[in-house]
Amino acid sequence: MKFQIRHEIRGRMRIHVIQSRMSFAQADTLQYYLEQCESVISAKIQNRTEDVTICYEGSKDAILEVLKAFSYEKTDVPDTYIKNSGREMNQHYWDQLVEQTFWHFGNKLFLPFSVRAVITTVKSVKYIWKGLQTLFQGKIEVPVLDATAIGVSIIRGDFATAGSVMYLLGIGETLEEWTHKKSVGDLARSMSLNISKVWMMCDGQEILVSADNVQSGDEVRIHMGNVIPFDGTVTDGEAMVNQASLTGESVPVRKVPDGVVYAGTVVEEGEITIRVREVNGSSKYEKIMAMIEESEKLKSSLEGKAEHLADKLVPYTFLGTGLVWLFTRNVTKAVSVLMVDFSCALKLAMPLSVLSAIREASTYNITVKGGKYLEAMAEADTIVFDKTGTLTKAQPTVAKIVSFNDQSEDELLRIAACLEEHFPHSMAKAVVREAVNRNLVHEELHSKVEYIVAHGISSKIGEKHIVIGSYHFVFEDENATIPEGKKEIFEQLPEQYSHLYMAIDGVLVAVICIEDPLRPEAVEVIAKLKKLGISKVVMMTGDSDRVASAIAKKVGVDEYHSEVLPEDKASFVEAEKNAGRKVIMVGDGINDSPALSAADVGIAISDGAEIAREIADVTVGADDLHELVTLKKISNGLMERIHRNYRLIVGINTSLIVLGVAGAFPPTTSALLHNTSTLLISLKSMNNLLDEKEEVTEENVAEAFA
Known part of the structure; x- marks a missing residue:
């Protein structure tokens, strides 16, 4: 691309593109290209004057090389980006x-x-x-x-x-x-699908591939808690699908083979395989646009x-x-x-x-799905936080793996990651990340994976039955036992960590210790929320009382509840509302979705489960709790x-x-x-x-x- 530098200061440059006329599509193409460059902080393009203002970090020479390398023809821009940019509408x-x-x-x-x-x-x-x-x-x-x-x-x-x-x-x-x-x-753009990876069926195996590689006619597996990425027809499995985002139906719809599913809806229970009918993501955007236009929200x-x-x-x-x-x-x-x-x-x-307040919130990566939620946010006096992935960091890490059989730590972690990678929970992601960090490659050796909300995962490897999850699930529901002679090791498990238990054929084989450090901004955010009118801050978690009490003391909540189930969170929210309080619920997981629905304002945090983001009234895109303060302000x-x-x-x-x-x-x-x-x-x-x-x-x- 040919251009002239019209003005520059350190970290900022205004250039004039040398061409007779810049169309809306060309301006959007250049905008997309610059947004993909790591050194570019922001870019503003005036298509009528062919001027581009760029804020950047790093050296001037590097940004000049980026500009010189640009070509309209060689830049591959998603059709939906240009179609939904809004540039032409604003000019009109x-x-x-x-x-x-x-x-x-x-x-x-x-x-x-x-x-x-x-x-x-x-x-x-x-x-x-x-x-x-x-x-x-x-x-x-x-x-x-x-x-x-x-x-x-x-x-x-x-x-x-x-x-x-x-x-x-x-x-x-x-x-x-x-x-x-x-x-x-x-609002519609921020609510539109942003799915990068999907599980595609290939010779009976689930292969994780880029969503861009999926073509019409391919078969894709959707597990419980995940968003359906494409319009399609069910070929295998059975699921209850939440279609509220498109149809407004509050009750999930049962989907069986030959049933039709739509992009953007969520699998609440079960899992299904679909044959992809349409891969164009703009259909979801258009459906959301129509829904918002007609909605009283x-x-x-x-x-x-x-x-x-x-x-x-x-x-x-x-x-x-x-x-x-x-x-x-x-x-x-x-x-x-x-x-x-x-x-x-x-x-x-x-x-x-x-509408201007909703637009302003979107500039901070906050999607508010209706004006009434801003009003409820202003009137709210109680806020309920989930712990894992919300008050604690969104990326918990594996601190230790304790083996209870002859298998090595790496082998046990490989098995755990093989199961956990199918499900969008922060602790599951911690296990998968640790396996990747240790360069542990696995094949899909297990059979169908069953996810039990707020409890754990059940599957089979060969003829062996394997479960992984909470103490309640593994020892009380599944009746697993501790190997003979390992009782002392079990009793000496480090108390400062959350524990993920894995058993094979009813015998404990490993305990994965998960470190879930408190978000550095959590204490400050809670103090600011109280200054802005929140009088009661509550933390609820499925973790043990030992872990929950330590976090509660550090963060400064008014009360906490440990070892709770999803229905317990929703019941607490309903009880607070019945007592005349306006309640905000903040969460990120599948097990938070009932409480998010029950609250006056349900807020889903960043990289949580798709179902939580879909059900929530507000989604926060930034991985920072300070955005809650921004939203309240x-x-x-x-x-x-x-x-x-x-x-x-x-x-x-x-x-x-x-x-x-x-x-x-x-x-x-x-x-x-x-x-x-x-x-x-x-x-x-x-x-x-x-x-x-x-x-x-x-x-x-x-x-x-x-």
């Missing part, structure tokens, strides 16, 4: 805003009054017809008020006021539509109340207009009331506030902004009505100030909540409007 709405502004003010400057009057009258037909349709439905809502204000202005010959009202209404509609589509698009209760209140206020605006005319017999004063109402600002500013800030907007809207519009009735303002000025204040409040509502460096008060915002 920006052009639309510019065009609306150009025509509005251009008409005033260059066209004679008679021509402007005709154009304004023609434009008004759309608004008047919409108002009549609403009226014919027996409703007196905002479209009726808009139509009346525009119609009365035209009848009085005040085409300037009618034109200004329609211009500001058009700008507001464009901004709302743009923000809504961008927020929904950002985007709306908080405050937002719904604002819309309802806006419509309820319309009749009172008409009543006020009639009373002013009745007592003053002054049409100008009556129209001044008609030009000012509370509904426009309420219906525009509130949705924009919520955004939620609290959103509620403060909504309440502030209420006060501003009532204060400003009440003042305009009083001044209009007093004769201080003509209808034209009242309409201009009303619509301008509505637009400014709406634009202010689109600002990032965490970027406001000083507390905004009603007074200084009102001053900004003056």
